[in-house]
Amino acid sequence: MNSATQQATLEAIEERTQSLGREIFQRVRRPNLFPLGLAWWENRLMDWCMSDEALKVQMLRFVDVFPMLRRASAVTRYLTEYFPTEDRRLPGLIRWGGSVAERALPLRPPVAGGTRWGITRTARRFICGSNVEEALWTLRRLEAGGMAFTVDILGEATISEPEAAQYTRRYIELIEGLGSDPQLQQPKPEWAPWGPRINVSVKLSALDANFDPIDPEGTARRVKARLREILRAARRHRVFINLDMEQYAYQEVTLKIFREILQEEEFSELSDFGIVLQAYLRDAEQTLGALLDWARREDKRFTVRLVKGAYWDYETIHAIQMHWPIPVFQKKGQSDAQFERMVLQLLENQERVRLAIGSHNIRSIALTLAAAERMGVPPERVEVQMLYGMGDPIKAALVELGYFLRIYTPFGEMIPGMAYLVRRILENTANESFLKQSFFEGGSVEELLKKPLET
Amino acid sequence: MADTGFHHVPEADFSKEAYRQRMQSALDKVRAQFGRHYPLFIGGREVDTAEKIRSENPADFAQTVGTLAKADLAEAEQAVEAAARVYPDWSRRSAEERAAFLFKAADILERDRFEHAAWQVFEVGKVWREADADVCEAIDYLRYYGHEMIRLGRPRITEPLPGEINEYGYWPRGVALTVAPWNFPLAILLGMTSAAVVTGNCAIMKPSGQSSVIAAKLMEVFREAGLPPGVLNFLPGPGGKIGRHLVSHPKVDLIAFTGSRKVGLGINQAAAEPHPELKGIRKVIAELGGKNAIIIDESADPDEAVAGTVVSAFGFGGQKCSACSRVIVLEDVYDTFLERLVECARSILIGPPEEPGTQLGPVIDRSALESIQGYIEKGRQEAREALCVDTSELRRKGYFLGPTIFAEVPPDAAVAQEEIFGPVLSVIKVRTFAEALQVANGTDYALTGGLYSRSPANIERVKREMEVGNLYINRKITGAIVQRQPFGGFKLSGIGSKAGGPDYLVQFMIPRTRTENVMRHGFAPVQAAEE
Numbered sequence: 001m002n003s004a005t006q007q008a009t010l011e012a013i014e015e016r017t018q019s020l021g022r023e024i025f026q027r028v029r030r031p032n033l034f035p036l037g038l039a040w041w042e043n044r045l046m047d048w049c050m051s052d053e054a055l056k057v058q059m060l061r062f063v064d065v066f067p068m069l070r071r072a073s074a075v076t077r078y079l080t081e082y083f084p085t086e087d088r089r090l091p092g093l094i095r096w097g098g099s100v101a102e103r104a105l106p107l108r109p110p111v112a113g114g115t116r117w118g119i120t121r122t123a124r125r126f127i128c129g130s131n132v133e134e135a136l137w138t139l140r141r142l143e144a145g146g147m148a149f150t151v152d153i154l155g156e157a158t159i160s161e162p163e164a165a166q167y168t169r170r171y172i173e174l175i176e177g178l179g180s181d182p183q184l185q186q187p188k189p190e191w192a193p194w195g196p197r198i199n200v201s202v203k204l205s206a207l208d209a210n211f212d213p214i215d216p217e218g219t220a221r222r223v224k225a226r227l228r229e230i231l232r233a234a235r236r237h238r239v240f241i242n243l244d245m246e247q248y249a250y251q252e253v254t255l256k257i258f259r260e261i262l263q264e265e266e267f268s269e270l271s272d273f274g275i276v277l278q279a280y281l282r283d284a285e286q287t288l289g290a291l292l293d294w295a296r297r298e299d300k301r302f303t304v305r306l307v308k309g310a311y312w313d314y315e316t317i318h319a320i321q322m323h324w325p326i327p328v329f330q331k332k333g334q335s336d337a338q339f340e341r342m343v344l345q346l347l348e349n350q351e352r353v354r355l356a357i358g359s360h361n362i363r364s365i366a367l368t369l370a371a372a373e374r375m376g377v378p379p380e381r382v383e384v385q386m387l388y389g390m391g392d393p394i395k396a397a398l399v400e401l402g403y404f405l406r407i408y409t410p411f412g413e414m415i416p417g418m419a420y421l422v423r424r425i426l427e428n429t430a431n432e433s434f435l436k437q438s439f440f441e442g443g444s445v446e447e448l449l450k451k452p453l454e455t
Numbered sequence: 456m457a458d459t460g461f462h463h464v465p466e467a468d469f470s471k472e473a474y475r476q477r478m479q480s481a482l483d484k485v486r487a488q489f490g491r492h493y494p495l496f497i498g499g500r501e502v503d504t505a506e507k508i509r510s511e512n513p514a515d516f517a518q519t520v521g522t523l524a525k526a527d528l529a530e531a532e533q534a535v536e537a538a539a540r541v542y543p544d545w546s547r548r549s550a551e552e553r554a555a556f557l558f559k560a561a562d563i564l565e566r567d568r569f570e571h572a573a574w575q576v577f578e579v580g581k582v583w584r585e586a587d588a589d590v591c592e593a594i595d596y597l598r599y600y601g602h603e604m605i606r607l608g609r610p611r612i613t614e615p616l617p618g619e620i621n622e623y624g625y626w627p628r629g630v631a632l633t634v635a636p637w638n639f640p641l642a643i644l645l646g647m648t649s650a651a652v653v654t655g656n657c658a659i660m661k662p663s664g665q666s667s668v669i670a671a672k673l674m675e676v677f678r679e680a681g682l683p684p685g686v687l688n689f690l691p692g693p694g695g696k697i698g699r700h701l702v703s704h705p706k707v708d709l710i711a712f713t714g715s716r717k718v719g720l721g722i723n724q725a726a727a728e729p730h731p732e733l734k735g736i737r738k739v740i741a742e743l744g745g746k747n748a749i750i751i752d753e754s755a756d757p758d759e760a761v762a763g764t765v766v767s768a769f770g771f772g773g774q775k776c777s778a779c780s781r782v783i784v785l786e787d788v789y790d791t792f793l794e795r796l797v798e799c800a801r802s803i804l805i806g807p808p809e810e811p812g813t814q815l816g817p818v819i820d821r822s823a824l825e826s827i828q829g830y831i832e833k834g835r836q837e838a839r840e841a842l843c844v845d846t847s848e849l850r851r852k853g854y855f856l857g858p859t860i861f862a863e864v865p866p867d868a869a870v871a872q873e874e875i876f877g878p879v880l881s882v883i884k885v886r887t888f889a890e891a892l893q894v895a896n897g898t899d900y901a902l903t904g905g906l907y908s909r910s911p912a913n914i915e916r917v918k919r920e921m922e923v924g925n926l927y928i929n930r931k932i933t934g935a936i937v938q939r940q941p942f943g944g945f946k947l948s949g950i951g952s953k954a955g956g957p958d959y960l961v962q963f964m965i966p967r968t969r970t971e972n973v974m975r976h977g978f979a980p981v982q983a984a985e986e
Contacts, residue, residue, distance in 0.1 A: 065754045065909040070787070074753065081911045157758040159765075160798035209802040213470035214583060215812030218804075249470040323465035 009374060013344075014451065016370035017363070021449040024362050027397035058082050060422045066119055067414045072112035079115065120414070126389035126424050127154065127417045128409045132177040135411040138388075140183050146399045147407050148191060150199035150242060150385065151178070154412030154420050158206045167206040168226045172233045175200060179237025193380030194404050195303075195354070196240040196272050201408065202230060203244045204254055216253050223257055231267060238272070242303070245276035247311050247318075248327045255291065262300050274303030274356070279339035280312060280328045288342055292349055300352075305385065306342055307358035308335050310423060336364065336452030343368050350381040357384055358408065360391040361434040363449050369403060379404070390424065391435060461602045461938060464565055464594045467587045475811065478583055481569035482809055485577060493523045493671035495530055495691065498537030499684020502530060508691055510668050513580040513817040514807045514853040520578045521668040526692030528700055531659075534688040535706050538630045538657035541685035546627045546655040550608025553653045554601035559680040560649070561597035564590065567676075571641060574669050579640050580816040580853075582808045585771050588934065592642035595937035596955065597649050603960050604653040610969075618974040625964035627655030628738060629708035632701045634694065634722070636714045637819055638774045640666030645673060646954050647711040647740075652687055654963040656709060659688045661698055663714075665819050667691040694718070699725065705732035709963060713742040713776075716874065716899075716947055723950065740951040740962050742943060744874045745902030747932060748781040748895045750917065752888060753788050755907035759929065761795045763907065767931045768880040769803060769858050772818050777903040777925065777933045777942075781864075781871055783883045783891045793862055793882055797842045800858040800880075805846060807853070817854040818877055824854045827877030830870055834861045834879065837868040841882070866894045874900070888913055896922045902944030905932040924948065 062082045069075045128138035139149045151174060158164050178184060178198045191197060205211040207226040211219055234241045243258055245251060258275045261267050277288055288304075295302070309315075312328055319326040329335045339359075346355045350372075357368050365384055372382045386395055388409040398405050410420060427433060437443040467474040494501040504524040512518040526534075545553075564571060568590050575586035610624035631651035635644035644662060651658040662670030674689040690697065701707055702725045712722050719741045726737040749767060751760050767779035784792050808816035818824050834840065844857025856878055864871050864881040871881045885891045895904060904923035908914055914928055924944030925935055935942040941956025943949055952958040973979055 061909065064756075068754050068757075068788075068909075070753075078754070078910065157762070159758065159762050160795070160802040162798050209799070210804055210812070210814065212812065214475070215810070218810075218812035249468075252470065252472070322468070323463055324468055 012374045013367070013371045016374055017367045018449055020370050021362055021366035022445060023401065024366060024394065024397045025445045025448075027400060028362075028393040060425060063119055063122075063425075064418050064422050066115070067418050072109040075112035075115055079111070123414065123417055123421045126387070126421055127411060128388055129411045130413055130417075131411070132174055135174075135409070136178070136181055136184075138409060138411075139178070140181075142388075142407050142409070143184075143188075147395065147405045148194070148197065148199070148383075149407050149409050150201050150240075152201040152203070152244070152408065152410040153206070154410045154416045155206065156416050158209055158211075160209050164207055164209050164226065168229055171200065171202060171230045175230070175233045175237055175239050179233075179239055191404070193378075194383055195380075196238050198237065199240040199242065199406065200234070201242045201244050202227070203246060204257060205246055205250060211250065211253070213249050213253050216256055219253050220257050220260060224261060227257065227261060228266070231261070231270065231273075234272070235270070240272040240274065240303075242274040242305060243276065245278055245307075248281060248315055251281075251287070255287070259294060259298075262302070263298060271301045274305055274354075276305045276307060276358075277342070278307055278309035279342055280309035280335040282327060282329060284338055285342060285345070288345060292345070292353070295349075295352055303354040303356055304346055305356040305358055306339065306346065308339060310427070313426075333453045336361070339364055340367050340452065344371055347371055347375050347377050347382070350377045355382050356406065357382075358386070359384070360386055360394060362394060363434075363452070365394070365398070366449070387424070390427075461595075461599050463936065463938075464561075464568075464591050464598075466584075466591050467569075469583060469587075469811070477569045478572065478587075478811075481573040482576065485570055485573040489521065489577075490519050491521050493521060493668060493691075495524045495526055495534075496674050496678070496687075496689035497530065497534050498540070498688065502533070504530065508664060508667060510578055510665065511820075512577050512853075513665075513819055514577075514809070514855075516821075516853060518577075520574075521671070523667045523671060523691045526690045526697050528697065530690060530692070531697040531700050531704075534659045534690050535630060535701070535704055537685040537688055538659055539706050541683060542627075542629060542657045545657055545683065545686050548655070550604045550653075553655065554604050554608075556677075556680050556682050557597045557601035557604075557649055557653050560676050560682075561594050561601070563676050563679050564594050564597065568594070571669070571672060574672055575640060576808050578668050579637055579666050579819060580808050581771060582813050582816055583811055586808075589639055589642045592639070592937060593645040596642065596646040599937045599955060600646075600650050600653050600960060603957065607960055607964075613968070618972065618979040620969075620971045620973055622969045624967055624969070625654070625961065626967055627964055628735075629656060630706055631656040631658045631709040631711060631963065632661065632707050633658055634661045634698055634710065634712045634714065635663055635666075635670070637663035637665035638771070638776075640669040641673060643713050643742075643954075644670055647713065648673075648687065650960055650963050651709070651711060652682070654960050656963060657686050657688075659690050659701065659707075661690050661692070661694065661701070664691070664693070698722075702726055703728055703730065705730045705734070707737065708735060709738040709740070711740045711963075714744075716743045719743040719949075738962065742776065742949040742951075742954070743947060744776045744876075745778075745900040745944060745948050746781060746872060746874055746898040747777060747779050747900070747903040747905075747923070748783050748883075749779050749905040749907065749932060750888075750891045750895055750921075751782060751784045751788065751792055752891070752906070752908040752910060752913055753785055754909040754913075755788065755792075756909065756929070757791070757795065760792065760907035761799050763905075763929075763931045764796060764880075765799050765803070767905065767933050769800060769815055769878050770931075770933055772815060772856065773878045773880075774819065774823075774876055775933055776948075777935065778876075779903075779905065779932055780875060780879065781881045781883060781895075783885055783894050785888065785891065786884055786886050789882075789884045793841060796882070797860055800842055800860060801844060803844075803858055805844070805849065805855060805857055815858065815878065817849075818856050820854060823877065824856060827856060827875055827879060830873070830875045830877070830879060831859050834859070834864075834868070834870040834881070837870060838862060838864040838881065866897055872898055888916065892917070892920050896920075899947040900944065901946040902948040903927065903932045903935075905930070922946070924953065 129135045142149050153170055204223050208222045315328045316326055359365055383404045383406055385406045385408055388407050469475055494503045506525040508523045508525045510520045512520050571590045572586035575581045607625055610622040613621045613623050633647040648658050648660050677687050702710055702722050710726055712719055723739050726739045749764055764782050804812055804814045806813040838861040841862040842860035846855040846857045849855035858878045860880045862882045864883050866883055901922045903925045904921050905927040906917045907929055937955035941953035943953035951962050
């Protein structure tokens with residue numbers, strides 16, 4: 001594309017982004033629709049988190065420690081430690097619960113029970129169950145609602161060999177469980193162009209007790225041994241496997257494993273395989289460029305899921321503590337802008353690489369779909385992915401407009417589930433959160449659809 | 456604390472290939488230098504001796520890392536004379552001048568940081584990250600103490616007063632002897648020695664026999680930095696002989712020691728002995744070891760608690776005075792914690808430390824190996840062995856020992872009271888948090904300690920009641936960083952104040968007050984009134 005065509009195309013894309021964005025907003029802001037579709041307890045939790053930063057921190061720390069507390073007496077003790085009854089800012093319900101439990105022994109179980117019920121309910125918004133059966137129930141419901149899925153396993157960190165082996169088994173059981181479910185076997189031809197219906201996301205660090213970028217060779221060797229077993233099971237059941245991207249320090253090794261597997265003879269034709277790139281990393285465009293060069297050289301086809309990134313606080317704090325350069329953009333606008341540039345670059349390479357975007361930002365979603373349209377990209381080369389439990393009105397709007405949507409649906413036990421829940425609440429209630437701005441602060445459509453600024 | 460202009464040197468980011476390559480090249484370069492001979496350095500001249508010290512690679516004990524001249528009483532005397540001779544000049548130089556040598560040395564050390572790290576990999580068996588961290592700590596000490604000396608070197612007016620100037624300042628003590636351990640072979644040696652020298656003392660470095668080549672390399676750094684002859688003297692040799700001689704030498708004014716409790720208490724006693732020619736009372740600074748515990752309560756984050764305990768206990772084979780050798784676990788979570796701890800420790804990658812993926816290398820030498828094995832035998836009688844990893848194959852070539860974990864250890868068992876200095880961890884079960892604190896405080900030592908908990912009340916309690924010099928909450932208990940976590944303990948863990956902190960250099964000096972009447976027949980300069 002020469003620069004004049006490029007300019008014309010970019011303007012056309014921007015125009016279509018604005019019009020599509022407004023269409024989505026119109027459907028999303030219909031009256032009588034709960035903004036986040038939340039029930040009373042969750043709404044209260046979100047309100048509290050958004051009204052007071054210190055309270056939010058205490059709330060999330062409590063939620064984080066909560067599953068460790070087995071006895072009712074422990075729950076009520078921690079409630080009062082985290083939320084001292086004299087603190088006037090606290091919601092009345094929590095103060096009441098704490099003070100009552102402090103004084104009246106018989107009331108501890110109901111207070112603890114009520115707390116457990118509230119927290120578990122909130123967790124259930126974002127986590128679809130604790131085993132394959134429960135997950136299936138949710139996944140079938142998602143499909144009935146016109147949405148596809150990708151499943152992920154939430155769990156504790158892998159810090160021993162038996163745990164690594166166990167995770168490998170769990171992924172394989174998941175693949176086999178989903179792959180042999182009769183309902184998921186029913187044909188769905190309208191979705192066939194988008195690839196395998198069953199889609200599983202894998203975290204490579206779960207597959208090794210000593211995942212360490214200091215030794216990429218050793219790490220890759222051990223992880224690939226386990227990943228091969230998972231990929232073989234996936235192939236048997238026609239399941240798509242996606243490699244999640246975790247912290248920045250792991251990126252190089254994760255990409256190395258991704259490339260090396262595809263270059264093995266056994267997997268050289270594998271194309272139901274994908275990897276994640278995070279647009280909040282300063283060097284993301286470079287990484288993408290290198291990946292695309294490699295794909296062309298080695299003639300490989302795969303999917304890239306493009307996200308903004310979910311470890312911002314950790315990456316920033318860790319880099320500062322180590323006196324290393326901070327690897328993530330410090331301003332949200334910078335990530336958003338790079339995200340959009342990477343979308344365009346990926347769409348230009350759509351014959352080789354499919355694009356999935358993970359986002360709840362209407363501007364980002366509209367830009368992607370508009371660009372695909374204006375650049376003549378076949379619809380099945382692009383998909384939007386959103387998290388289970390977030391942005392439901394946006395999902396409904398996209399389905400109504402006929403776009404293909406895949407929901408990222410984690411399942412797993414409560415304890416690791418809590419860490420996940422905490423991150424989701426943090427995301428939802430952060431000042432820069434798109435969802436917060438659109439639904440809780442009622443930001444204007446024009447503002448929310450603006451092109452992201454670099455500075 | 457005020458910003459003194461000190462900046463940490465960042466540790467190497469080994470997730471980046473560039474750094475891995477630099478480390479790999481350094482290892483190759485250092486390997487090519489094996490077997491070289493290093494003389495003593497006294498009064499600015501190299502001195503060789505007939506007898507030699509051999510330094511071996513603990514991962515491959517057939518391999519000679521290098522040989523060194525071996526100091527005897529004659530050389531020890533020469534070193535004291537050389538230091539005493541140059542002391543009047545050195546002590547009168549300004550703080551800025553002396554600090555400049557430290558800054559120069561820091562730059563040289565930083566320039567060659569990966570080589571110095573590579574020497575540690577081979578001479579004491581540290582894995583890549585540990586070796587790099589040690590070198591970074593050493594560079595930090597040089598810069599931190601340099602800045603600190605500049606700060607302390609400015610005499611302070613105690614009270615502004617017209618007609619009289621009252622100044623408070625510090626003067627050096629004289630000749631200093633630094634006796635260093637092998638476990639932080641560059642950082643601790645350099646910390647004590649650079650503190651002695653920048654404060655105006657002249658120093659004699661007596662390195663540990665197991666890490667003398669690393670010390671020789673340090674001497675080369677100071678030579679390149681242009682330190683005047685005699686200010687720093689390099690005297691490797693048998694501690695029992697020359698160490699003892701120097702510790703009770705009338706011309707040695709200060710001894711800085713880091714090492715075992717037994718040797719340290721012996722030095723303290725010998726240093727206190729009166730001597731007819733001794734002009735003052737000798738100052739002893741000593742860091743002696745610990746029996747450090749981490750407490751785990753029911754709200755601990757399970758991932759972090761297990762991983763943090765394993766790193767604290769088995770990092771560098773537990774051969775750190777700050778290492779965790781006891782973990783005290785509340786009974787509610789004891790079984791789940793222990794099981795996960797054992798599996799995590801079992802999964803540690805053991806091998807030659809020059810391999811980047813190795814997490815646990817060898818212990819330092821044969822006598823350490825035997826001593827640790829002795830404690831393991833004792834532990835088997837006193838408690839239940841929950842983990843023992845066989846390294847007999849690796850032990851044909853090097854002093855390899857796998858991690859050992861004892862469970863349900865009685866708090867007064869030998870393995871729970873005595874410092875083992877190896878990869879041996881005792882797990883102790885307690886019923887209440889009060890009991891946990893009691894057990895934690897129930898040894899002769901008070902160096903480091905930790906807590907994994909998300910209960911604000913327990914965190915507060917441990918801050919108030921745990922008797923340790925360095926307390927860590929919800930993180931590993933090793934890896935203190937200069938200025939950020941001044942390091943040192945009390946009870947039988949040491950005398951004196953904390954390394955890498957604002958009080959450390961003061962110990963190497965003598966405070967003096969100077970008062971001058973500036974009135975002349977009722978007339979005083981205006982400045983005196985305004986100061």
